[in-house]
Amino acid sequence: MRRHGGLRHRLRKAANAIMMALSGASALFGLFWLFWILKDLIHKGLPAFSLAFFTKLPTPPGMAGGGLVNGIVGTLLITAMATLIGVPVGILAGTYLAEYGRQSALAHAVRFVSDILTSAPSIVIGVFVYAILVQPMKGFSGLAGALALAIIMIPVVTRTTEEMLRLVPNALREAALALGAPYWKVILRVCYRRVLGGMTTGVLLAIARVAGETAPLLFTSLNNPYWNFNPLEPTGTLNVTIFNYAMSPYDDWRTKAWGAALLITLGVLATTIVARIAVSRTQRLGSQR
Amino acid sequence: MQQPAEGAAKTAVRQAPPPGPAAPARPQGRSHPGNLPDVLFRATTLFFAGLVLLLILAIGTVLFAQAHLAFSHFGLKFLWTKEWDPVRESFGALPSIFGTLVSSFLAILIAVPVSLGIAIFLTEMAPPWLQRPVGLAVEMLAAVPSIIYGMWGLFSFAPIMARHVEPWLKHHLGFLPLFQGPPMGIGMMTAAIILAVMIIPFITSITRDVFALVPAMAKESAYGLGATTWEVVRNVVIPYTRTGIVGAIFLGLGRALGETMAVTFVIGNAHDISLSLLSPSNTISSTLANEFTEATSHLYVSSLIALGLILFLITTIILSVAKLLLWRIERQVVGSVR
Numbered sequence: 001m002r003r004h005g006g007l008r009h010r011l012r013k014a015a016n017a018i019m020m021a022l023s024g025a026s027a028l029f030g031l032f033w034l035f036w037i038l039k040d041l042i043h044k045g046l047p048a049f050s051l052a053f054f055t056k057l058p059t060p061p062g063m064a065g066g067g068l069v070n071g072i073v074g075t076l077l078i079t080a081m082a083t084l085i086g087v088p089v090g091i092l093a094g095t096y097l098a099e100y101g102r103q104s105a106l107a108h109a110v111r112f113v114s115d116i117l118t119s120a121p122s123i124v125i126g127v128f129v130y131a132i133l134v135q136p137m138k139g140f141s142g143l144a145g146a147l148a149l150a151i152i153m154i155p156v157v158t159r160t161t162e163e164m165l166r167l168v169p170n171a172l173r174e175a176a177l178a179l180g181a182p183y184w185k186v187i188l189r190v191c192y193r194r195v196l197g198g199m200t201t202g203v204l205l206a207i208a209r210v211a212g213e214t215a216p217l218l219f220t221s222l223n224n225p226y227w228n229f230n231p232l233e234p235t236g237t238l239n240v241t242i243f244n245y246a247m248s249p250y251d252d253w254r255t256k257a258w259g260a261a262l263l264i265t266l267g268v269l270a271t272t273i274v275a276r277i278a279v280s281r282t283q284r285l286g287s288q289r
Numbered sequence: 290m291q292q293p294a295e296g297a298a299k300t301a302v303r304q305a306p307p308p309g310p311a312a313p314a315r316p317q318g319r320s321h322p323g324n325l326p327d328v329l330f331r332a333t334t335l336f337f338a339g340l341v342l343l344l345i346l347a348i349g350t351v352l353f354a355q356a357h358l359a360f361s362h363f364g365l366k367f368l369w370t371k372e373w374d375p376v377r378e379s380f381g382a383l384p385s386i387f388g389t390l391v392s393s394f395l396a397i398l399i400a401v402p403v404s405l406g407i408a409i410f411l412t413e414m415a416p417p418w419l420q421r422p423v424g425l426a427v428e429m430l431a432a433v434p435s436i437i438y439g440m441w442g443l444f445s446f447a448p449i450m451a452r453h454v455e456p457w458l459k460h461h462l463g464f465l466p467l468f469q470g471p472p473m474g475i476g477m478m479t480a481a482i483i484l485a486v487m488i489i490p491f492i493t494s495i496t497r498d499v500f501a502l503v504p505a506m507a508k509e510s511a512y513g514l515g516a517t518t519w520e521v522v523r524n525v526v527i528p529y530t531r532t533g534i535v536g537a538i539f540l541g542l543g544r545a546l547g548e549t550m551a552v553t554f555v556i557g558n559a560h561d562i563s564l565s566l567l568s569p570s571n572t573i574s575s576t577l578a579n580e581f582t583e584a585t586s587h588l589y590v591s592s593l594i595a596l597g598l599i600l601f602l603i604t605t606i607i608l609s610v611a612k613l614l615l616w617r618i619e620r621q622v623v624g625s626v627r
Binding site for chain 1 (some may be wrong): 324325326327329330331333334335336337338339340341342344345347348349353355360402403404405406407409410411413414415416423425426427428429430432433434435436437438439441443444446449489490495517518519520522538543544546547548549550552561574581582593594597600601604608609612
C-alpha cells in the first residue's frame with residue numbers, strides 16, 4: 001500500500017479538492033442567479049403594488065395611475081379554462097397508460113409523444129392554435145389562448161397521472177376485483193381515491209407551468225385593456241401586458257410591468273413549492289408501502 | 290429509481306414500468322353484457338390517449354399546410370436565403386436558423402459543465418440536509434417564467450454586460466472576430482447566457498436522476514479501493530451514465546432551441562448574420578414573437594409559419610434523440626440490476 005502523504009497521493013487529493021470546489025461553485029452559481037433575479041423583482045416590482053394596481057383598469061398610454069385588474073382577471077380566467085380543458089384529457093390519457101395500455105406499443109408511443117410535447121416550443125403551439133382556431137373564427141380570443149395552454153398542460157398531466165396510478169399497489173386492485181367490482185369502478189373508486197392528493201398536486205404543477213407562459217398567448221388571446229368575460233373576445237393577461245409594457249417608453253408602464261412580473265413569479269413559485277413538497281411526500285408514502 | 294420524481298424536466302427519465310408484479314387479472318370476456326361500462330370506460334381513456342398521439346401529428350400537418358404557400362413561392366431556397374424583407378416581401382430563414390442554432394449551442398457550452406457540477410454536488414458531495422433545499426432552489430430556477438428572464442435580462446443584466454463585461458472583452462480579446470462592434474449589452478452573447486441559466490435546471494435534474502441510477506455497490510467498491518470522490522465520479526459514475534448525460538444535454542438543447550420570451554427581449558432582433566457575439570441577432574422563436582401579429586400579407590404569415598415548422602421539426606428530432614438515449618440507459622440499468 002502506498003504511503004500516506006506520498007506525492008501521488010497528494011496530487012490525487014488535490015485533484016479531488018479542486019473538482020469538488022468546482023462542483024460546489026456550480027451550485028452557488030445556480031443559486032446566485034435565482035437570488036439575483038428574485039432580488040431585482042422584489043426591489044423593482046414592490047413599489048408598483050398599490051390598491052389601484054389590483055383594482056383599476058389600465059390608463060391610456062403615458063397617463064399615470066390605473067392598474068392591471070383586467071390582466072389579473074384575464075390570466076386567472078384563461079388559466080382556469082385551460083385547466084378545464086387540459087386536466088380531464090390528461091387524467092384519462094394517463095389512466096389509459098397506467099391501467100390498460102401498460103407495456104403495449106400504443107402506450108409506449110403515447111409516452112414518447114407526450115414527453116416530446118412536454119418540451120416542445122410553446123410558441124409553435126401558439127402558431128398551431130392560431131391556424132386551427134384564430135384564423136377560422138376570424139378573431140383572437142381568450143378561448144384560443146386557453147386551448148394553447150391546455151395543449152401544454154395535457155402531456156404534463158398525462159405523465160403525472162400515470163406516475164401516481166402506478167404507485168397504487170396491485171393487491172389493492174385485486175382485492176376490489178375479487179369482491180366483484182368491475183374494473184372501471186375499481187379505477188374510479190379505489191385507484192383514483194388512493195392517489196387523489198398526488199394527482200391534485202400534479203395538476204397544480206401543471207397550472208404553475210402554464211400560468212407564466214406568454215409565447216403561446218401572443219397571437220391567440222392577444223390583449224385587451226378593458227374588462228372582458230367573453231371567451232370569444234381578445235383577453236388581456238398579465239404576461240402579455242408585461243411584454244407590451246416592458247417594451248414601452250413610459251416609466252409608469254415599466255414600473256407596472258415589474259409589478260406584474262413580481263406578481264406572476266410569486267404566484268408561480270408559491271404554487272410550485274407547495275405542490276413539490278406535497279408530491280415528494282406522497283411518493284415517499286407510496287414507495288414505503 | 291429511488292429519487293422522488295420532481296419537476297417537469299424529470300418526466301424524461303421516468304420510465305416504462307419495471308416488469309414488476311403482473312397486471313391484475315382483469316375480468317375476461319368483454320362480450321358479457323354487464324361489461325358495457327367497462328368497455329366504455331376503456332374506450333374513453335383509449336380515445337384520449339390516442340388524442341395525445343394525434344396532437345403531434347396534427348401540429349406537424351397544420352404547420353406544413355400553412356407553410357405551403359411560402360415554400361411553393363420561394364422553394365427550398367427559403368432555408369438558405371439571407372434576406373428577410375417584409376416590405377419587398379422577400380423572405381429567407383437563414384438568419385433566424387443561424388441565430389437559433391448559435392445561441393442554443395453557446396448556451397449548451399455554458400450550461401453543461403455547470404449542470405454536471407451541480408448534479409455531482411447534489412449526489413456525491415452535499416450532506417443530506419443541504420440536498421433538498423439546494424435541489425429545490427435549482428427547480429425554482431426552472432419554474433421562473435420565461436418572460437421574467439427576458440424582462441430581467443433586458444433591464445438588469447444587459448446594462449451590466451454593456452457597461453462592464455463587453456468592454457472588457459473588447460479590450461482584451463477585441464482582435465478576435467467574435468468580439469467586434471459596439472458593446473450594446475443586447476445581442477447573441479447576452480441571449481446565450483440567459484438561455485444557459487434557463488436550461489441549467491433541466492440538465493441538472495435529469496443528470497441527477499441518472500446519477501442516482503448508479504448502483505451503490507459499484508460506487509462503494511471504488512471507495513473501498515481508496516478512490517477519492519472525484520475519482521469515483523470520473524471512473525464509475527460518468528462512464529456508467531454516459532448515455533443518460535448525453536440524453537440530458539439533448540433535452541436541454543431542445544429546450545434552448547424553442548425558448549421564446551427570454552430570447553426575444555435580449556437578442557436585439559436584427560435579421561443579420563454576424564460572427565460577432567456582441568451584435569444583435571434573431572432566432573426563429575423571437576422572429577415569430579415579434580412579427581406574427583404584425584404580418585399583414587398571406588405570404589408573410591406563411592413564411593413565419595414556415596419558420597415555426599422548421600423549429601418544430603428541429604426540436605422534435607432533438608427531443609426524440611434525447612428520449613431514446615434516456616430510455617436506453619433506463620433499460621440498461623434495469624437489466625443490470627435484475
